[in-house]
Amino acid sequence: MALRDYPKRAAELLERRPEVRESVMRAALHFDRNRARAYAEVDAEAWRGYARRVKDRLLTGLDRYLEAVEARLTQNGVRVHWAEGPEDVHRVLGEIVRAAGVRRAVKAKSMLSEELGVNAFLEAQGVEVFETDLGEFIIQLAGEPPSHIVGPAIHKSLAEIQRLFAEHLGTPPDASPEALAAAARAFLREKFLTAELGISGANFLVAETGTIVLVENEGNIRLSTSLPRVHVALVGIEKLLPRWEDLAVFLQLLARAATGQPIGTFVSLIQGPRRPGETEGPEEVHVVLVDNGRSAALADLEAGEVLRCIRCGACLNACPVYRQTGGHPFGFVYSGxxxxxxxxxLLGPREAYPLYHASTLCGACAEVCPVEIPIPKLLLTWRRRAAEEGIRLPLERELVRGYAEAMVRPRAYRLASKAMRAFPGALRSERLPLVRAWTRLRAGLEPSPRPFHELWEEIKDEREG
Amino acid sequence: MRVALFATCLVDQFFAQAGVATVRLLRSLGVEVDFPRGQTCCGQPAFNAGHWDEARRMARHTLAVFEGYDYVVLPSGSCGSMLKTHYPELFTGRGLEYRRAVDLAERTFELSQFIVRVLGVERLGDGLAGRRFAYHHGCHALRELGVEEEPVLLLKNAGAELVPWEADRECCGFGGVFSVKMPAVSVAMADRKLDTLPAEPAPEALVSTDAGCLLHLAGRSRRRGQALPVRHLAELLWEARNGAS
Known part of the structure; x- marks a missing residue:
């Protein structure tokens, strides 16, 4: 799906499927209100500043922290793999699948696995893959990508989910949300018990202790990572935290930012495979440290702050652009x-065009980000670079130059002002390009009968009173 | 105190009476107001679209036009923030030009913020008694300039009632070039604003300190057949002082 077509896809979605806007709006506003309440209960400003500094320290010394975590993980009996891109990840997974004779895999929710095309790869290897997060399960049944980082199925109405479940799981067409969840649970329970492989991401990976940290509300992650014989955690290299004690803030801040909870219902701290004498847990634990464009972003001093992201989704919930459509029209794993x-x-400004233009620069995202990523500033940076590299619309450069040319010449500006009033139909035209982009959905512009700079001549000598 | 009015191109062209109101209001508060004739557009559309060379040309022009005034006052938060927040960014690492940009930034104020914070005036009069409005907080005024209490305080102290509006701090979807680059999303955002406006008690008009937001919301409202009246904050502040004209 070309990112280029975002405006077209968004327009089509808004026109043809207004119910998506309704579902997304309701869910995002709900998340955002909970976040606001949860922030207000603590000194959120201090926590956000702390979290930003920790992430900046991590990113500044990432090479050392990565070596440290590899050493700790290895000591803990975890096998560490390094992956530059999807091909490396696929190769590692392929080897694990063959060695362990994997026929069935259960998956905890992982945006990184979406980025790497893990499901399609495993299925091509003849492995059955089951998403076990309820939202992910729903969209897997629907054959859709996630439309939100935390709530992948928030674009779905209850009626749609009822239809999906009736078709795939045989539930009654009017099953209650509780009955639907119970049906999913019954269906998935057998998969947990029979899968040889569990795949997860990681919310954090503590460099100091080699601990894989996973946060969830459903318990499916704990089952996915402890019941199958092999657990593979896919971890983006930016997901490390330097110290164990950093978790004290990050676990609470993540939950408050994402869902407004004081902490996730389940927090799994995975310290390695089953040890001699233990009766539970996987026999093998693998961590795949994934780059996939991240070290290039890290070297980017002007736009590298994006790597602080802890994938809480708070900026999506706060974003009035995202709320109109959800994530699908963006055409990229991460939306909003x-x-x-x-x-x-991750992809470069050419491939990503025009996603960084899909913003009014309203600043609501930066206001809520738990790690203080200056998103509007980064958007402006990418727009500037794109313009410099010639990534733009036809005639855009000429138009902008002409406009600047007129604006540094007050006489030209005033002439344009007169011309606008001499042809009053122009701003109401539904055929002129550019003007049409305004008038198709809005009434035409009506200039004041006379511009202020003419009125000034009449009032400039007025005295007070 | 010598104050220059930067009307902004949108007020100049589409809300000319808000410019007149700004001049009369400031004069009534004892301020000497000038309108430097060379002023045009602050360059924000070029800046936001990534065309920084062109934005710099317009910024240099604006810097020259407003040289020497004690304050530059704008009936706009968005253009105000362009001068105050983004001009220094445009000239970062450019020596004297950067210092001139910072100097202008320090002298620049959105109208209501200028009245409350610089002039120290919180009561303009009671010319809005018994009238009811919905106030839209423009994003750049709110989040870049911190203009939040000032317009509300000035309107309420003049007797106006502001209706509770759950979306009053949400972006209206204008976003300058965004409004024509992504019109469908832009308009869906306006619809969210308009759909959440309380019907009862209905506001007499929608008010904001930013002309762009007002043009967009009014245009969408008219296209939906509602024709919600919009008023620029400056006009109401003058009415607060002087009574309805």
Whole structure:
């Protein structure tokens, strides 16, 4: 799906499927209100500043922290793999699948696995893959990508989910949300018990202790990472935290930012495979440290702050652009404000065009980000670079030059002002390009009968009173 | 105190009476107001679209036009923030030009913020008694300039009632070039604003300190067949002082 077509896809979605806007709006506003309440309960400003500094320290010394975490993980009996891109990840997974004779895999929710095309790869290897997060399960049944980082199925109405479940799981067409969840649970329970492989991401990976940290509300992650014989955690290299004690803030801040909870219902701290004498847990634990464009972003001193992201989705919930459509029209794994700045960082500004233009620069995202990523500033940076590299619309450069040329010449500006009033139909035209983009959905512009700079001549000598 | 009015191109062209109101209001508060004739557009559309060379040309022009005034006052938060927040960014690392940009930034104020914070005036009069409005907080005024209490305080102290509006701090979807680059999303955002406006008690008009937001919301409202009246904050502040004209 070309990112280029975002405006077209968004327009089509708004026109043809207004119910998506309704579902997304309701869910995002709900998340955002909970976040606001949860921030207000603590000194959120201090926590956000702390979290930003920790992430900056991590990113500044990332090479050392990565070596440290590899050493700790290895000591803990975890096998560490390094992956530059999807091909490396696929190769590692392929080897694990063959060695362990994997026929069935259960998956905890992982945006990184979406980025790497893990499901399609495993299925091509003849492995059955089951998403076990309820939202992910729903969209897997529907054959859709996630439309939100935290709530992948928020674009779905209850009626749609009822239809999907009736078709795939045989539930009654009017099953209650509780009955639907119970049906999913019954269906998935057998998969947990029979899968040889569990795949997860990681919310954090503590460099100091080699601990894989996973946060969730459903318990499916704990089952996915402890019941199958092999657990593979896919971890983006920016997901490290330097110290164990950093978790004290990050676990609470993540939950408050994402869903407004004081902490996730389940927090799994995975310290390695089953040890001799233990009766539970996987026999093998693998961590795949994934780059996929991140070290290039890290070297980017002007736009590298995007790597602080902890994938809480707070910026999506706060974003009035995202709320109109959800994530699908963006055409990228990550949508909303963070997607608009991650896409150019990971794919380059040409491929990501025009996602970084899908913003009014309203600033609501930066206001809520738990790690203080200056998203509007990054959007402006990508727009500037794109313009410099010639990534723009036909005639855009000429138009901007002509406009600047007129604006540095007051006489030209005033002439244009007269011309606008001499042809009053022009601003109401539904055929002129550019003007049409305004008038198709809005009434035409009506200039004041006379511009202020003419009125000034009449009032400039007025005295007070 | 010598104050220059930067009307901004949108007020100059589409809300000319807000410019007149700004001049009369400031004069009534004892301020000497000038309107430097060379002023045009602050360059924000070029800046936001990534065309920084062109934005710099317009910024240099604006810097020259407003040289020497004690304050530059704008009936706009968005253009105000362009001068105050983004001009220094445009000239970062450019020596004297950067210092001139910072100097202008320090002298620049959105109208209501200028009245409350610089002039120290919180009561303009009671010319809005018994009238009811919905106030839209423009994003750049709110989040870049911190203009939040000032317009509300000035309107309420003049007797106006502001209706509770759950979306009053949400972006209206204008976004300058965004409004024509992504019109469908832009308009969906306007619809969210308009759909959440309380019907009862209905506001007499929608008010904001930013002309761009007002043009967009009014245009969408008219296209939907509602024709919600919009008023620029400056006009109401003058009415607060002087009574309805």
């Amino acid at each position: 404000p963070i997607g608009e700045v991650l896409a150019p960082a």
